Each structure stands twice: as structure tokens, then as C-alpha cells.
Amino acid sequence: MASLPSSVSLTSTLKFQPQLNRLSSPSLPTEKNPSIPWQRSHINTKLDGNSKPMRGLEYKEALSLIRDGKKVEPSCYLPLLQQCIDKKSASETQILHAHMIKTGTHQDVFVMTFLVNVYAKCGAVSNAQKVLANLPERNVVSWTALMSGYIQDSKPEVAIQLFVEMLESETFPSNLTLAIALNACSSLNSIELARQFHAFIVKYKADHDTSIGNTLCRLYSKFQSLGDAIKAFQKIEEKDVISWTGMMSSCEENSRAATGLKFFPQMLVEGVKPNELTLASVLSMCNITMSLGLGRQVHSLCIKLGHISNSSVSNSIMYLYFKCGCTDNTENLVDKKGPISIITWNAMIAGHSQAMSLAEDDHSAYGIGVEALNIFLNLNRSGIKPDAFTLSSILTVCRKMLAIELGEQVHAHTLKSGFLSDVVVGTALVNMYSKCGSIERARKAFLEMPSRSLISWTSMINSLAQHGYSQQALQLFEDMRLAEVRPNEITFVGVLAACSRAGMVKEALEYFKMMQKEYKFKPLSDHYGCLIDMFVRLGRLDEAFDTVKKMESMQLEPNESTWLLLIAGCRNHGNDELGLYAAEQLLNLKPKNTQTYVILLNFYIAANRWKDVSRVRKLMKAEKVGKLKDWxxxxxxxxxxxxxxxxxxxxxxxxxxxxxxxxxxxxxxxxxxxxxxxxxxxxxxxxxxxxxxxxxxxxxxxxxxxxxxxxxxxxxxxxxxxxxxxxxxxxxxxxxxxxxxxxxxxxxxxxxxxxxxxxxxxxxxxxxxxxxxx
DNA sequence: CTAGGGTTAG
Structure with missing residues (x-):
């Protein structure tokens, strides 16, 4: 049993509202309020042991007695009230309530407390409030039920207010009350309030409790504070499957899938058995991180634990195998008993689409694209209707195959099936047309979209920049800001690329500054790349190199494309010394890479350095560097x-x-x-x-x-x-x-x-x- | 109360 402090001062812990400061301390457990609040499951708003769901007969008997207006034992109401919760029926609750009043049962505190809970859960908070007002005494259960009702009624601030009143009336919160209060913080989007509750919880050592810890972990995750989420998780004494699953999901939500995966083996070591949700979460992170090896192990675990028939699980595994280009093992994952679900079809198509980017060369990527198109054809033959997921995936396949004719056919299909108004499909169309060379049709598709997302705007801006329409790209960026769509880092890549193509140095530097000052984005390699490209195009190689150094000083390692840009500039503007330096850096970065050697060779050829040419050729031979395929x-x-x-x-x-x-x-x-x-x-x-x-x-x-x-x-x-x-x-x-x-x-x-x-x-x-x- | 869970666009 957890020991309670001798006195409770809320003023130092909860400072949500001024009136909190006037709170008197709740007293210790008394007969009126006998629970040790943070003992798990001590208080539960659900029915306890003696009120298991009634057998059909008993239930009917009770019901008919009540219908006849006869007096029944108070406990007879309980299963009926439970039914009301299950059906979420406030009107049936009212009928029972009226009967209670008639037969005098409304004097029974236990039943009436439960009634508060029922009304709250059925969305009739005002009724719950009334019942509570008439009760001779309130306890933690009725307070908590009411709080829960207000949260369901989208009034978290009232729930918090009730929590305060509850403390004022010297009633102690249970762990359930605290969990509900934390949810109110979540609905109110107030991390400050959550931290105050957390302090309160820590003070009474309730943070070791599993439910509380689980709730805290998810709450901090929602507030994008993964460090706090992990700390909350670590405080949990007995971590259950929900704790582990929640912790991993929190990592995933905060774009830290690789971190999340590290928890999985720990969980197994501690002997906690994963369930379907755990496995689905782990597989989802495998998909993000492309962890094929771990995915295979999880696959066999799913079979062992009997979860492979779960469609979320099997579709996830299949998606992983396809996107990693591993097409064996996938046959058994399709449930052949019924028709293949659209999600399964989509996972197959999206998997192939992803695999195209990983393919060794364009030729094999093209082959995978053909596979994807075949799956799409089979889907259409099967009579199942493609949805927005299908169409956007298949448009991406067309984009990667540079297959504009096919893309046009899918466009027609999209129009016919009514998915043209889907923002994701529309964006996929814009990108398909742009990458296939038709900026006009990309623009048309963009203009015809009924609504546009951040990604839609970004796609169009980048498309215009890539096609050399710098002014239009920058104009569109201004339109986007006027439309009050907040740009992100990638939008700025398009903006800077537009400046770079047009040699607009002043503007580029202004946007670069705006991005950091106004939008608080840290420049990425791609942003520096645009600036380097700009200086290189203008032959301002020193400034290009300065930008590389600036980038390094910002702890950003120059990458392949950084050096490629510099090399190209040096070749065009005859700076051998810098070019050679860049080429050597590239060689360090990507040894044994054909492209690297070809660049190095071309550099020496252009500089008439034939000794170096033959040296590099020998090196290529010695290192068995392959040649590029040209077709x-x-x-x-x-x-x-x-x-x-x-x-x-x-x-x-x-x-x-x-x-x-x-x-x-x-x-x-x-x-x-x-x-x-x-x-x-x-x-x-x-x-x-x-x-x-x-x-x-x-x-x-x-x-x-x-x-x-x-x-x-x-x-x-x-x-x-x-x-x-x-x-x-x-x-x-x-x-x-x-x-x-x-x-x-x-x-x-x-x-x-x-x-x-x-x-x-x-x-x-x-x-x-x-x-x-x- | 904790637990969402497969598939889409830059």
C-alpha cells in the first residue's frame, strides 16, 4: 500500500486557475472516502465482481418487474444500467431513473452514483449533474464519472473545474480521475497544465502506476516531447503490453521509428507478450526504417503467436517485403478465402512503387513499375474499385516510369471514378505531369484542384522551379502565403531553386534568411545545395566554396550532390585546383562508385592531364569498378x-x-x-x-x-x-x-x-x- | 481511463 503524505498542498502543485490557490487540502482517506487513490483498480466505475452481466433470464425478469412498476432490489438496476451504457441510450436511462424515483431507490447512494456514470457515458451530462446535485454525498466515483462525461461532451475545461471542486470538497482523486484529468489537458492542448498535473502525480508517487504512466507517456508524445514520454515510461513499475506498445507508438508519432524499434527486443526480454496492436506498430516502424531483417523475425513471431491472420499485420508484412524488393514469401500473406481487400491491393501497388526507388538501375526500376501496372490491371479485372490510395500510388508509378500516356489514362480513370477532387490524387497528378515534362498540364491539374494542401503547393512551386519558371514559382510562393498555408522546409527548397535557376542572388539570400528568421527552419543540405548551385552557375566559385564551408560549420556534412555541383562549376569555369579538391572529396565519400570515377576522369580529360587519366583508369580496373549501362x-x-x-x-x-x-x-x-x-x-x-x-x-x-x-x-x-x-x-x-x-x-x-x-x-x-x- | 494500427502526394 502506498503511504500518503500527512498533508496535501495543492497550491504548490496545481496552478491552473487562480481559485486553485485558495484550495484547502484534501483530507486523508476517511470512511466517506476510503480509497487509497492510486492503488490500481481499487475504484472502478465499471461494475465489480457481484454484478457480472446478468444471464438473459434474470435480466428479463428484472426488466419485466420494472416495467410492471414493481419495486425491485437496488442491485437489479445495475445490469440494466450497464445495458444503457452499452447502447449509449440516455432515454432508456431516463425511464429507469423515473422508476427509481417512484420506488424509492433514488435513496441508494451506490446505485445513484452509478447512474451519474451512466448518464455521463450516454452523453447526458446535464442529467448526470442533476443526479449528482441531489446525492446526499459525493464520492470519487461520481466526481470522476461526471468529469468523464464533460470530456466526452467536449468540455474539458469543465472537467478540470470539477477536479478542482472535487479537491475542495476534500475528495481524493483516484488513478482513473487523474487519467481523465490528463486527457482533459490533452483536449485543451495545454502542456503547462499537464505538467502541473504531472507534478501533482509525482508528489503522491502515482507516476509508478501503470495506467497513469501509460497516459502520461502518450500525453507527452502528443505534445511532441518524446524525452518526457520516455521518462514517464521508465517510471512505470510494472510495464504492461500497453506501456510498451504506447512507448513505441510515441516514438513513431515523433518520427523516431528507429528509436521505437529498440524497445521491442527489451519488451520481449522482460517477458511481455506482444499483441496484435504491438506487432502492427512494430511492423509499421519496420516499414518506415526499411528494416527487412527485423521484419522477417517479426513475421515468424506473428506466425508463432497466431496473429498472421490479422489483416493489418499481414498487409504490413507484405508491404515491407514488396518495398524492399523481396517478392518471395508474399504469396502466403494474401488471404485466399475471400476477395482480396482494396487495402491489400494498395499495399502491393505502393510496395512496388517504393521498390522502384531502390532499384539498382533504371532498367530494373522500369521492370518493377511494369509489375505494379500489372497488379493494377488485375485489380480492375477483379471488379474491386480502386480508391484514392490506389490512384495516387499508380500515378506515382507513372511518374517514376516517365509514362505520361499511362498517366493520362489514369487521369481519365480518376475523373470517371470521382477521385479527381481528392487532394492527394490531385497532387500526384501535378507531379506526374511535371516529371513527365508537361509543366502546362501540371499547372492545369493544380488549378483544377478543389483544395490544395501544403504538399500540393510545394509540388507546384518545385515543379515550376525545375522547369525554369522562376518568376512563376516565386509568385506562387507568395500566393501560397496569401492563402495562409504555412510553407515547410521543402517549399523553401523550391523557392531557393527558383532563385538559383534565375541567378537571383539577392532574393535567394533574402528567402534563406526568411526561412530561418520568420519560419525558424534550420537550413538543410538541400538549401545550401541551391545556393551553391546558384553561385556555380554564375561562375562565382569562391562564394560557392564559401557556402560549402558555411555548411560544414553548421554541422552539415557536404554530400554527394554538393561536390558534384562544385565539380561541374569548376569544369565549366576552369578552376582546376578547386575542382580536383571536390573530386577527391567525392571519391572519399563514394569510393568504388562508377559515377564518381567518370566525373574524375572527365575532369582530367578536360584539363588535358593524361597521366592522371591513365592513373584513374588503372585504379578503376584494379578496384573492379563497373561501367554504367547506357541505353x-x-x-x-x-x-x-x-x-x-x-x-x-x-x-x-x-x-x-x-x-x-x-x-x-x-x-x-x-x-x-x-x-x-x-x-x-x-x-x-x-x-x-x-x-x-x-x-x-x-x-x-x-x-x-x-x-x-x-x-x-x-x-x-x-x-x-x-x-x-x-x-x-x-x-x-x-x-x-x-x-x-x-x-x-x-x-x-x-x-x-x-x-x-x-x-x-x-x-x-x-x-x-x-x-x-x- | 491506457489502445490507433494495414495502403496515397512533395
Whole structure:
């Protein structure tokens, strides 16, 4: 038994309202109020042992006696009142209440106390209040019931007021009362008040109690104070499954899934058995952190504990396997007895969509995308209707596959099924169109949205910035602020990118400042990246490098893209010393990476440092660094055709090469000059002969994208745009050549390579550049 | 009273 302090002073602990300061101290347990408040389950508003749910017959008997207006034992009302709670029926409660008054039962304090509880739980707080007012004495149960009622009635402040009155009337709160009071703090969104209650709780050593501790933990989590949540959790003497599950959920809510997962093995070690909710929570965190290994173990645990048939659990596991690209083991997870639920379908599609980002290269990502589309087709064949989750996921798949035609079909589907008004679907459409090269349709989709979220605005701002529409991006940012939508860090990435593309140094620095001063956002690597990019574009390399140093001083490690930006700038503006430094940093950061070596090589080639070129090549050989795969692809009528530089794989290659040669001649006559790059593409060798001859750089005349475009010209209608995707960066010559072709053939040519999207219309080109989000 | 639980957009 917990010992109680000899006197209780609330004035030092609870300072919510001025009147609290006038409180007298509640007295110690008395006959009137005999409970030791923080003993768990000592007081319970539910019926205790002798009033288990009545058997049908007894219940009916009691009911008929009451209907007949006969007097019954007070305890007969209890199961009937319990029924009223279950049904949440205030009117039936009133009928019973009237009967009690008629038969004199309203003198029974115990039954009437319970009646307060019933009214409160049925949402009839005023009735509860009246009953309480007529009671000769109040106890902790009736006070607590009333508080609970007011919370349900969305009047937490009244509940707090009642708590104060309760103390004034020298009634001690039970652990349940305290838990309810804490919930009132939660509803009032007042962490200050919660801390006062917490102090009160600590003072009476109730923080060791399981229910109280659980409640405190969740409360602090809600107030985004995870440290306090963990402290509250640690104070709990007997941590039950709810404590552990709550602690882990709290971590998840506060974006600390990895921390949350650490509690799981501890829980098992302490011998607490996880239930379905625990497992669902753990799996959800596995999904966030992509913990496949742990996920597998949890999977077998779920089977062992018999929870695998729980659909939340099995869908979570399936999602994990798919998103980690691990497609075995998934068959058994689908319940084959009934129709597959839409959530299961969605988990499969979303899993594939996520897996695309992890794929080794674009080619395998494309394959996973095709899988996702097949699942979508099967879903439609099964007769189940796709929902907003399905459509937004599948639009993301289209975005990642750069499949604008498919995206258009899904768009039509969306319109037909009425999900176009869904904000997430609308945002997915904006991004799909933007990434597939159509900023016009992205903008149209954005304007047609009935409502826009922070992410919608951010997507549109970033899209405009990526397509080089800096002014429009900044204007939209101002519109967003006028619409009173609060931007976040990623919005500012778009804003700074817009400034960077347009060389607006002054504005960029202003927004950078605004972000920190007005919005209290700490700059991220991406924000610095935009500034570095801006200085690099302007050839202000010193300032670019200063920005890198500034970034380091802010404890932000420069990343791959930081160094890549610097290297590109140094190559364009001939700063060998800084460029080499950056290249070496990159090599430290990503050793054995093909891209890194190619960059290093190109740097030396451009600087005519041939000794270094051969040194790096030897190093690549010694370290067995792989080569990049180069191919270009074009999709015509749903079929995909792949091309490789200088290869003659396609059955119609004669026509293709003939057309290319013709176009080349014609372009030359119009002033185009072929520029065979000395640039090392680091691509895989086309065949053994070429390797033998030592020809390291295949001629740009027949680069794979040229072959693909020629094939497109041959096989699509005269006015159709030609869309080609390429696995690595496109070279300068192809760029100039496509400008010429677009004017000669009067065709729109769109090429998406690993970094940029280029659009060629009537001899002009426009560029969309995608950062990491692309 | 503590316990929500599968799947969507930057």
C-alpha cells in the first residue's frame, strides 16, 4: 500500500486557475472516502465482481418487474444500467431513473452514483449533474464519472473545474480521475497544465502506476516531447503490453521509428507478450526504417503467436517485403478465402512503387513499375474499385516510369471514378505531369484542384522551379502565403531553386534568411545545395566554396550532390585546383562508385592531364569498378524499344541509320557542326572488338538517344511528340543535333536523361532539372 | 481511463 503524505498542498502543485490557490487540502482517506487513490483498480466505475452481466433470464425478469412498476432490489438496476451504457441510450436511462424515483431507490447512494456514470457515458451530462446535485454525498466515483462525461461532451475545461471542486470538497482523486484529468489537458492542448498535473502525480508517487504512466507517456508524445514520454515510461513499475506498445507508438508519432524499434527486443526480454496492436506498430516502424531483417523475425513471431491472420499485420508484412524488393514469401500473406481487400491491393501497388526507388538501375526500376501496372490491371479485372490510395500510388508509378500516356489514362480513370477532387490524387497528378515534362498540364491539374494542401503547393512551386519558371514559382510562393498555408522546409527548397535557376542572388539570400528568421527552419543540405548551385552557375566559385564551408560549420556534412555541383562549376569555369579538391572529396565519400570515377576522369580529360587519366583508369580496373549501362528507350503504342550506342540490334536498323545520316547531312547544310565529345561516358563496352582496338569513347554520331529518336520519327504520326528516356546523361552534341532535328522535322522531341528533361521545339530547347526528388 | 494500427502526394 502506498503511504500518503500527512498533508496535501495543492497550491504548490496545481496552478491552473487562480481559485486553485485558495484550495484547502484534501483530507486523508476517511470512511466517506476510503480509497487509497492510486492503488490500481481499487475504484472502478465499471461494475465489480457481484454484478457480472446478468444471464438473459434474470435480466428479463428484472426488466419485466420494472416495467410492471414493481419495486425491485437496488442491485437489479445495475445490469440494466450497464445495458444503457452499452447502447449509449440516455432515454432508456431516463425511464429507469423515473422508476427509481417512484420506488424509492433514488435513496441508494451506490446505485445513484452509478447512474451519474451512466448518464455521463450516454452523453447526458446535464442529467448526470442533476443526479449528482441531489446525492446526499459525493464520492470519487461520481466526481470522476461526471468529469468523464464533460470530456466526452467536449468540455474539458469543465472537467478540470470539477477536479478542482472535487479537491475542495476534500475528495481524493483516484488513478482513473487523474487519467481523465490528463486527457482533459490533452483536449485543451495545454502542456503547462499537464505538467502541473504531472507534478501533482509525482508528489503522491502515482507516476509508478501503470495506467497513469501509460497516459502520461502518450500525453507527452502528443505534445511532441518524446524525452518526457520516455521518462514517464521508465517510471512505470510494472510495464504492461500497453506501456510498451504506447512507448513505441510515441516514438513513431515523433518520427523516431528507429528509436521505437529498440524497445521491442527489451519488451520481449522482460517477458511481455506482444499483441496484435504491438506487432502492427512494430511492423509499421519496420516499414518506415526499411528494416527487412527485423521484419522477417517479426513475421515468424506473428506466425508463432497466431496473429498472421490479422489483416493489418499481414498487409504490413507484405508491404515491407514488396518495398524492399523481396517478392518471395508474399504469396502466403494474401488471404485466399475471400476477395482480396482494396487495402491489400494498395499495399502491393505502393510496395512496388517504393521498390522502384531502390532499384539498382533504371532498367530494373522500369521492370518493377511494369509489375505494379500489372497488379493494377488485375485489380480492375477483379471488379474491386480502386480508391484514392490506389490512384495516387499508380500515378506515382507513372511518374517514376516517365509514362505520361499511362498517366493520362489514369487521369481519365480518376475523373470517371470521382477521385479527381481528392487532394492527394490531385497532387500526384501535378507531379506526374511535371516529371513527365508537361509543366502546362501540371499547372492545369493544380488549378483544377478543389483544395490544395501544403504538399500540393510545394509540388507546384518545385515543379515550376525545375522547369525554369522562376518568376512563376516565386509568385506562387507568395500566393501560397496569401492563402495562409504555412510553407515547410521543402517549399523553401523550391523557392531557393527558383532563385538559383534565375541567378537571383539577392532574393535567394533574402528567402534563406526568411526561412530561418520568420519560419525558424534550420537550413538543410538541400538549401545550401541551391545556393551553391546558384553561385556555380554564375561562375562565382569562391562564394560557392564559401557556402560549402558555411555548411560544414553548421554541422552539415557536404554530400554527394554538393561536390558534384562544385565539380561541374569548376569544369565549366576552369578552376582546376578547386575542382580536383571536390573530386577527391567525392571519391572519399563514394569510393568504388562508377559515377564518381567518370566525373574524375572527365575532369582530367578536360584539363588535358593524361597521366592522371591513365592513373584513374588503372585504379578503376584494379578496384573492379563497373561501367554504367547506357541505353535509350522509346515507348510506342505501349511497346518499349531499347537502343544502344552504335549497335545494330533492331531489325529496322538500316532504315534508322539511313535516316540519321540524312538528317545529319541536312543539319550540317544548315550550319550544325558535329562535335564528337572527348567526354568519357564510362559506359559499358559495346563489344570485344571495340575493347581490343582500345577505342574508349564511342562516336557520338550514333549515340543511343539519336537511334531512339530516329526510330520514333519513323514509327509515329507526323505531328506526334517523340519521348525518349536515357539511362545516363545526354551529351552536348545530341542536344544541338536534336534542336536542329526539331526544326527540320517540325516535331516536338522530349528527352529525359538521368538528370534533366529536355524539350526541343522548332529549334529551341528548354530544360527541366531534377534534384534528388526527381 | 491506457489502445490507433494495414495502403496515397512533395
Amino acid at each position: 535509350s528507350r522509346i515507348s510506342i503504342k505501349g511497346k518499349v524499344y531499347s537502343f544502344k550506342t552504335s549497335r545494330r540490334l533492331h531489325p529496322r536498323n538500316k532504315e534508322i541509320y539511313k535516316l540519321l545520316d540524312e538528317l545529319l547531312d541536312k543539319a550540317k547544310s544548315m550550319g550544325y557542326e558535329f562535335d564528337d565529345n572527348t567526354e568519357e561516358m564510362g559506359v559499358e563496352d559495346n563489344d570485344e572488338d571495340e575493347k581490343e582496338s582500345g577505342k574508349m569513347v564511342p562516336s557520338a554520331i550514333y549515340h543511343s538517344e539519336k537511334l531512339a529518336v530516329a526510330f520514333g520519327l519513323l514509327n509515329t504520326p507526323n505531328n506526334a511528340p517523340i519521348r525518349v528516356t536515357k539511362s545516363i546523361s545526354m551529351c552536348k552534341d545530341c542536344h544541338t543535333f536534336f534542336r536542329a532535328i526539331s526544326s527540320m522535322t517540325n516535331r516536338e522531341i522530349i528527352v529525359r536523361d538521368s538528370k534533366k528533361l529536355r524539350k526541343f521545339v522548332s529549334g529551341q530547347s528548354s530544360l527541366a532539372e531534377f534534384g534528388n526528388a526527381g
